[in-house]
Amino acid sequence: MVDCANCPLRKLDSFETLNREETAFMRRFKHGELKVDPGTPLLMEGSNSPQLYTALRGMGLRYKLLPNGKRQVVNFVLPGDFIGLQAGLMGEMQHSVEATTPMVLCVFDRAELWTLFKTEPERAFDLTWLAAMEEHFLGEALTTVGQMSAVQRLSWGLLRFFSKCHDLGLADGSRCPFPYRQQDLADALGLSLVHTNKTLMKLRQRQIVSLQDGCLTVRDPETLAKQALLEVESPRRRPLI
Amino acid sequence: MVDCANCPLRKLDSFETLNREETAFMRRFKHGELKVDPGTPLLMEGSNSPQLYTALRGMGLRYKLLPNGKRQVVNFVLPGDFIGLQAGLMGEMQHSVEATTPMVLCVFDRAELWTLFKTEPERAFDLTWLAAMEEHFLGEALTTVGQMSAVQRLSWGLLRFFSKCHDLGLADGSRCPFPYRQQDLADALGLSLVHTNKTLMKLRQRQIVSLQDGCLTVRDPETLAKQALLEVESPRRRPLI
DNA sequence: CCCCTCCTGTGTCACAGATTAATGCGCGCC
DNA sequence: GGCGCGCATTAATCTGTGACACAGGAGGGG
Structure with a gap:
């Protein structure tokens, strides 16, 4: 497992x-x-x-x-x-x-x-091994909250949760239970409730995840994983000259 | 120690x-x-x-x-x-x-x-105890980066570093070595270099810390500790009417 | 049925902080 | 000396996110 x-x-x-x-x-x-x-x-x-x-x-x-x-x-x-x-x-x-x-x-x-x-x-x-794994997770969480945009944070958080469920055999295909409120997600990722909600809507509209009835469905794992590590499109404006 | x-x-x-x-x-x-x-x-x-x-x-x-x-x-x-x-x-x-x-x-x-x-x-x-302590530290760091303002993050970071030095006997009174660049602090606290710099200036001007020549001096530990946990003055605007 | 509460969805606006750029200063090096 | 390099500092501008307000839906209880 x-x-x-x-x-x-x-x-x-x-x-x-x-x-x-x-x-x-x-x-x-x-x-x-x-x-x-x-x-x-x-x-x-x-x-x-x-x-x-x-x-x-x-x-x-x-x-x-x-x-x-x-x-x-x-x-x-x-x-x-x-x-x-x-x-x-x-x-x-x-x-x-x-x-x-x-x-x-x-x-x-x-x-x-x-x-x-x-x-x-x-x-x-x-x-000790468990403690080390937890330490690793926290380091990753810190990195995400410290350096990533809202879309990336959500992507990372949902993906992480899903993999953990998957490893435990709690997932059914691309679906896993998700008994949390948006406020919980927001507090986990250092975002406001409202912004979490809006960002979630974005992810849903792009058909990347679906989140309803206490269940999380990962529809597009590749994009989700890509977003969790690196902005998909580089947001860097080109210089004016 | x-x-x-x-x-x-x-x-x-x-x-x-x-x-x-x-x-x-x-x-x-x-x-x-x-x-x-x-x-x-x-x-x-x-x-x-x-x-x-x-x-x-x-x-x-x-x-x-x-x-x-x-x-x-x-x-x-x-x-x-x-x-x-x-x-x-x-x-x-x-x-x-x-x-x-x-x-x-x-x-x-x-x-x-x-x-x-x-x-x-x-x-x-x-x-294992060390791992647990590190885990506790990371949880605190996550909380700080996720929920706190720039002033609070800086206060927390500097205070934490100073206490660690103090516990190890590396501090001399309210002074301890600080061989880091502002960029390192910024990357630790999830802030930009520029904003870290400005916030540091604020702390210096308020005579709370001094940071020079690779040394950190904590001038006002009480205020620092207060700021590390809770905004000193409530930043809530009063309603317009 | 209504009332109440909790939660999600959405629009508007203000601000903290990011980004970019320019300057100064110390230091090593040719 | 002149040059480049790394770092701190400061200013100007822009934007992502937070704060607030409100509407709607889902339950729950009398």
Whole structure:
């Protein structure tokens, strides 16, 4: 499922065990299970919070709240995602998770983490690998939000989400569930709601994606991928002379 | 040095050993040493590259190059920083490190990583902790670039860099080295060079920071910190009637 | 049925920031 | 000295995006 071909050390087939189904490993270390309903934010008060989570079922989003009321969606949470390690060390911003469909989370006791490292190096390695993947994703997100236009950001965001769904086997052909509001997309990509809406309309009118009834359909993956990396037509005006 | 008070598991005094000085641990696992001169980019071709690095001395920056020639500075590299785990898994964007002062890097063999997890869980734990800290930083950076104004971004960036220096003992009072060009700052914060320059001038004229001769001086830390989180004066226009 | 609320769609306008260009300044080099 | 080069600075202009306002549709509840 998850592409591990690049991992130089070993085939990480154990990755799959982190996805969607509760494994023997989870059963051993888990502290409890959590069912979360859409709309209820799950606050994570930094590393003082004694809990770590793995999403088992459902989708949600991980975000930070700013003192001025704005919100940055840091990542979309899908089954298999590990949450909580990255919670605030400094405690300046509120770090939260909110479900957008009914979710089931596997809860770990943070204090067990150290045990894990001593007794199950393979699992510890997986964990680190996941953290590195997340770090890579965030670097890409930062690059996109920092350097790209609205069309490119949307293209990147939708494509990324779709591939993640696809890797998890949640996509049906070019279709995947997308239980988010436009406001969520806007907050994830550093755009305003209105502009996100208008840009989405552009993508729809160009028959590149379709987004309705909680489903995302990628109609033109090539163009989408091209736009996600580089403006299709060079927007550079030619000099006047 | 690095604040570990929040780590619930144990006092991470071993962190210090990752900073600046080469330790017995490094000597055991290290594959070589690398001296890098300013201006020579060190390409990291994803996890296919067999190497991982720890910065021992000097400063630099880690960035991604886009096909359209733009650049996103992902983080500033200081002594003690671990580099390479987060290199591209997908290989879309070029991920590189460039020194801005002469640097010394400790080179690890990527294949040794797995050995480390089996034989030195403490070190493996440190590594994961570092990855989590980096992840937290990137989340904050994303939030800043996605939601904040130019003044706030600059304030956040400078403050962050200064605290990092301070934690590493590289700062002298309110002064720390800053071997970067304004273009580097601009690329880190998703701003244009010109606008970065103008905003910097504003901060200087308000006696909040001073930036010259490769040194950053924080003159008014309170205001800086306030601005880094929330616009000081609310920029909301009052209605016309 | 109406009323209310949440969300999407669309037009208008203002502004923060991008772009371009020109200047100055220090520095190394021939 | 004169030249080129890299970088900081400043000004002038343009534009992508945000802010605001409002209409319409979809539910939900009494």
